[in-house]
Amino acid sequence: MDASGIATDCTPVRYERQGRTGIITVNQPPVNALGQAVRAGLLRALALGQADGEADLLVLLAAGRTFMAGADIREFGQAPLVPFLSDVVAALEASPKPVIAVLHGTALGGGLEVALGCHFRVALPGTRLGLPEVKLGLLPGAGGTQRLPRLVGPAKALEMIVSGDPVTAAAALDIGLVDWLAAEPDPLAAGLAFAKRVRAKGLMPRRTGARGDRIAAVSPLLFSAARDDLARKSPHLFAPHRCVDAVEAACTLPLAEGLKRERELFLACMNSPQRAGLIHSFFAERAVAKVPGLAADATPRPVHRVGVIGAGTMGGGIAMCFANAHIPTVLLDTTQEALDRGLATIRRNYQASVAKGRLRQEEADARLTLIRPSLAYDDLADADLVVEAVFESMDLKKQIFTRLDQVCRPGAILATNTSTLDVDAIAAVTSRPQDVAGLHFFSPANVMRLLEVVRGRETAPDVLATAMDVARRIGKVGVAVGVCYGFVGNRMLHQRAREATALVDEGAAPDQVDRVLTDFGFPMGPFAMGDLAGLDVGWRIREERRKAGDPDTPPPGWLDRLAEQGRYGQKTGAGIYRYEAGSRTPLPDPVTADLIARDRAAKGITPRAVTNQEILERCLYVMVNEAAKILEEGVAARALDVDMIWVHGYGFPPWRGGPLFWADQVGLGTILGTITKFHQASGAKQWQPSPLLERLVRDGHGFASLN
Numbered sequence: 001m002d003a004s005g006i007a008t009d010c011t012p013v014r015y016e017r018q019g020r021t022g023i024i025t026v027n028q029p030p031v032n033a034l035g036q037a038v039r040a041g042l043l044r045a046l047a048l049g050q051a052d053g054e055a056d057l058l059v060l061l062a063a064g065r066t067f068m069a070g071a072d073i074r075e076f077g078q079a080p081l082v083p084f085l086s087d088v089v090a091a092l093e094a095s096p097k098p099v100i101a102v103l104h105g106t107a108l109g110g111g112l113e114v115a116l117g118c119h120f121r122v123a124l125p126g127t128r129l130g131l132p133e134v135k136l137g138l139l140p141g142a143g144g145t146q147r148l149p150r151l152v153g154p155a156k157a158l159e160m161i162v163s164g165d166p167v168t169a170a171a172a173l174d175i176g177l178v179d180w181l182a183a184e185p186d187p188l189a190a191g192l193a194f195a196k197r198v199r200a201k202g203l204m205p206r207r208t209g210a211r212g213d214r215i216a217a218v219s220p221l222l223f224s225a226a227r228d229d230l231a232r233k234s235p236h237l238f239a240p241h242r243c244v245d246a247v248e249a250a251c252t253l254p255l256a257e258g259l260k261r262e263r264e265l266f267l268a269c270m271n272s273p274q275r276a277g278l279i280h281s282f283f284a285e286r287a288v289a290k291v292p293g294l295a296a297d298a299t300p301r302p303v304h305r306v307g308v309i310g311a312g313t314m315g316g317g318i319a320m321c322f323a324n325a326h327i328p329t330v331l332l333d334t335t336q337e338a339l340d341r342g343l344a345t346i347r348r349n350y351q352a353s354v355a356k357g358r359l360r361q362e363e364a365d366a367r368l369t370l371i372r373p374s375l376a377y378d379d380l381a382d383a384d385l386v387v388e389a390v391f392e393s394m395d396l397k398k399q400i401f402t403r404l405d406q407v408c409r410p411g412a413i414l415a416t417n418t419s420t421l422d423v424d425a426i427a428a429v430t431s432r433p434q435d436v437a438g439l440h441f442f443s444p445a446n447v448m449r450l451l452e453v454v455r456g457r458e459t460a461p462d463v464l465a466t467a468m469d470v471a472r473r474i475g476k477v478g479v480a481v482g483v484c485y486g487f488v489g490n491r492m493l494h495q496r497a498r499e500a501t502a503l504v505d506e507g508a509a510p511d512q513v514d515r516v517l518t519d520f521g522f523p524m525g526p527f528a529m530g531d532l533a534g535l536d537v538g539w540r541i542r543e544e545r546r547k548a549g550d551p552d553t554p555p556p557g558w559l560d561r562l563a564e565q566g567r568y569g570q571k572t573g574a575g576i577y578r579y580e581a582g583s584r585t586p587l588p589d590p591v592t593a594d595l596i597a598r599d600r601a602a603k604g605i606t607p608r609a610v611t612n613q614e615i616l617e618r619c620l621y622v623m624v625n626e627a628a629k630i631l632e633e634g635v636a637a638r639a640l641d642v643d644m645i646w647v648h649g650y651g652f653p654p655w656r657g658g659p660l661f662w663a664d665q666v667g668l669g670t671i672l673g674t675i676t677k678f679h680q681a682s683g684a685k686q687w688q689p690s691p692l693l694e695r696l697v698r699d700g701h702g703f704a705s706l707n
């Protein structure tokens, strides 16, 4: 900095001068969020810049890894604090001295709105620019919905605001969102370089809010089409519809009125329960990575090479996860045919991504070469992590872990992808149970974001830390769980599935049950999901359990009869529903209705009308009760862990925050009352109220108190 510059101590925003350029630097780690102190600091620094007679032009930039990534989300839901962000943006826009914003990292939400208030925008290489508020149940509330259409046109603005997806710096230049792509990686150097150009051209402030050319004579059809599209794709969501209203206001009202309309719509979103659920999801998704009680000194072990055992659907998907993260992976199976089949599927999956334009051919080829097929356990000798993904047989898994214990180097982590078997029993066959954990992927493993990281009785802290770190590296939401049958997700799912089937036994139709849950916001109901996953899977498990004399498994019913007839679901063209050729749309099937009717008759059940309310309560409250038991047993550490498992693994609507956040909104007293009523009526074990739930109600607390 020039020694003649004026430095102020108004942290987290600083004003200094270099030559004739006034420099405003925001420094609020980690992401320069625009909390109250930053907003106030910006106004102070701007005033200093205006008052500085030596400065003819101002550059606004941010320190650290990113430009401002938005409003400070932690302030939402509390009383708003002055100055408002919209006042800061208005002050920047009104500045008589030209203001240049220099963007790097991410310019998101309120951060991009600040940049829109500036007169020029420069982006560094790799910058991503966007208005992602809709993903938090909001809309841009500091003029973004009014200024972006004026700069890039309403069609592009609608696309960015309704999707919330960012654009690259190059795309931003194309659409007129930025004025210059700097080659310099340093924001200050880029800002000074652009300031020179502005001076050389004698440019004056260009106020986005004053522009009208891009929003003149916009066809109303643009907005009706956007609304039709939303009605089809996101009927449940509140904020996207308000985004369309706000952009329409930009095109039909003068700026001041448009801003007023934006404020009203923003406040409506802010007060919506969906905003609360989505912001819970945002923070919970980050919180799950920090495992309670895991010491900070539990340093992850390096993982440079991985082995995957089993080239079936699951193993192949898991190998893809590692290859996608550029980690070399040995894929092992027992026969060449199995390997060939597995690799052919992987190749097909990559080609499908290339065909859809999601992946470049060279990148697909590079990933494929990272997966090395093998028939020899010795090829796993230098792996840092091995994931076993063979079918659910304890004997087979024990054999594999015994072999791994012999060939793998000391310190290598041995993981099982089991979804039902006891991780501790598997660990016990090795001489290193401290190095064994569960990595429970969800199918399709290369797509689903959830990874349950199962901590065995003896799993070492640094092994857990490594597994959590690996989850992050391969782009998963890793959630630490303890050992029990089905872990967290499937244990709760099992309860819901049983209740859904019982509701049909009593008189509901499968499509009624599914509709109640899709109306709630799930992408599909339990029966459509059963058809997708394959009815044979559950049928085989039930058969095994019946053979083993499990008292909790009911005698064969209509679901078993369907599977016996070879109706496994989508893959056989019929299951609970029927499917027309080439279609995945489930259609109610009289064959199923007939089987259900006969089953009821055999059981002496007279069908009754089941209300949608009862379906919702029985399917969801049973999961809440089970989750409370899971928390009580310490299998999940926090309510938010359960929430993220269900949001990322089972399609629980993120805008409801997860089953336990949702339960808090409903009220635990109400839920416990209904659970008690169901228990009194049925005496069933699953309706025995969880003591933890009872305690929370007694103490007037919610599940949030367990986060």
Ligand code: 3H9
Pocket: 030, 031, 033, 066, 069, 070, 071, 072, 073, 074, 085, 086, 106, 108, 109, 110, 111, 113, 132, 133, 136, 138, 139, 140, 141, 142, 144, 283, 286, 287
């Ligand atoms: C908005 O702007 C509304 C305005 O239109 C109108 C207002 C009137 N606030 O994700 P990371 C924390 S709405 C507070 O792990 P990355 C985050 O919790 C906002 N905190 O890093 C984490 O904390 P911790 C619109 C925030 O490198 C830490 O920062 N903007 C905020 O993987 C690191 O985050 C958005 O929606 C925030 N705005 O990704 C952008 N953002 O370490 C939201 C982050 O304690 N943010 N934190 O767990 C993101 O998308 C990502 O954080 C980002 C960095 C891409 C920036």
